[in-house]
Amino acid sequence: MKLVFCFSGKTQQGPVRELVEEYSSRVRKYAPVEIIEPKALKPQRRDGIHVVCAPEGTTLTSEGMAALIERAQSSGTRHLFFYTGGPEGLPRDVAAAADMSLSLSGMTFNHQLVRVMLLEQVYRAFTIIRGEPYHK
Secondary structure, X not given: OEEEEEEOOOOOOOHHHHHHHHHHHHHOOOOOEEEEOOOOOOOOOOOOEEEEXXXXXXXXXXXXXXXXXXXXXXXXXXXEXXXXXXXXXXXXXXXXXXXXXXXXXXXXXXXXXXXXXXXXHHHHHHHHHHOOOOOO
16 A cells, blocks of 8 residues: 655755655655645545545544554555645645545644654554554
């Protein structure tokens, strides 16, 4: 299964970019990763599960995120898409096309930081699935 992260706009240079690269590299140890950063975010037309990150979405524990990823893998899902919006949030067509809305928190975070938070949680999920010691 390929993980596709669809981020609205480019990731800024500096510490945020470094962390995005670090966690995407860690995730690549478990699954192929593709990062898409268009100016205008659109729903991907490839088959898979499409998850948007939005404050009003379902809140999962780290173990719940691991279960989501594990179910997608075991069901033969080809792509697992994660979408994060920009400063104005998600475009309506992206939100409408989603299979699931996921909340990383009830609080509002800078759209650049959300990328790091999401990638870190996906990495943590894989370490939970594999029984590795990262998650405590």
